[in-house]
Amino acid sequence: MSSVRFDGVKVPLLLITVFIIIMILVKNSHVLQRFMVNQEIRLSTSQYEVTSTEHFDVKYLPIDEAYAPMVAAVAEDARQSVSGMFGEQPPERTTLIIYPDSASLAKSFGWNKNAKAMGVYWGGSIRVLSPGEWLKEPSQEAFIREGPVYHEYAHLMVDEVTEGNYSRWLTEGIAQYVEKHLTGFEFASPAVRNREVTLYSLRQLDKDFDSLEESVAYWQSLQIVEYIVDHYGEAAIWQILNDLGDGYQIDGTVEKTLGLSYERFEDEMLTALEKEWIRGCKV
Ligand SMILES: [Zn+2]
Structure with a gap:
């Protein structure tokens, strides 16, 4: 040799x-990547209990035992309704982990323990904060309406369809769009607090999402997806995802699907969003 x-x-x-x-x-x-995330989860949650439903393995600590069936039932509904919107087959099984508090959820990602998130999607799995931590009187209705499961399952479907080839603004925009459609939840417009228009370029939203003003970055991501739906139809969103899954870059699929250059799309979209922002100030 x-x-x-x-x-x-x-x-x-x-x-x-x-x-x-x-x-x-x-x-x-x-x-x-999914294989490695799965191995990491297996090791880091070896002390957790597991309850299995038709399509989910829900992992939790004894303190959250009472919430596990509710979280699992909502996850099953999210799988069916979210994948129905995408018109795509969802994965057969998904691991969902319930963390008892923000610090343990943050620690599972090596984040600062003060980081606040109610749910996270990463590498094929969903992690949520225990409903007991943020719902005064946990009920399935409130967990559906205010909880993160539909949003995170939409991230999973974006990752599935594009095989990991997506921009951050696109997945955040679609997750909020799906969530709004299925649960009615939507963040308030940042324009209400800030009269001055501060919009980001697609490049900033793509490359620096986490260092931007969070409320604006999230709001703008949803607005871009809604702008595409309003002007080109919802099918354009699913087409863009399919193209990304076929290996297109975002500018290439926007050009192919919407019929104009990425630069022109950005110009027209930002002009429309500026008007939306100004309208939001008057609410
Ligand atoms: Zn998200």
Whole structure:
């Protein structure tokens, strides 16, 4: 077998080739990323209980035992209704983890323990904060209306259909669009608090989403998706996702699906959103 030397150690070429192939797969493979996230979840939640429904494995600590059936039932409904909107087959099984408090949810991602999130989608799995932490009187209706499950399941479907090839604004816009449609929940417009128009470019929303003013970045993401739906029809959104899944870049699929250049789309969309912002100030 051929071999090369690193620091005086002989390493067979076959091993190096396998290592390089693995590195390429780690960078590019959606499937491998999910596999690794799954392994990490298995290790980090080995102390958790599990309740399994037809399509979900819900993991929780004993303190949240009373909420597990409700969360699982809502997750089953979200799977059916969200995938129905997408017109796509959802994954057969999904792991959903209930964390007892914000600190443990944040810690599962290595985030600052003060980070606040009610739910997170990552690598094929959904993590939610226990309803006991944020609902005064937990009920299924309130958990559907105010909870994160529909939003996070929409992120999962975007990831599924595009095979991981999506812009941050697109997945946040679609998750809020789906959530608004199915549960009625929508964040208040930031225009109510701020009269001055502060809109971001698509590039900023794509590259720096987490360093932007959060309320504006989320609001604008939903507005862009609604702008596309209003002007080109909802089918355009699903077409864009399918194209991304086929390997198109966002500018290429916007051009193909909406029939105008990405730059012109951005100009027209920002002009419309500016009017929307000014309208929002008057509410
Ligand atoms: Zn989101």
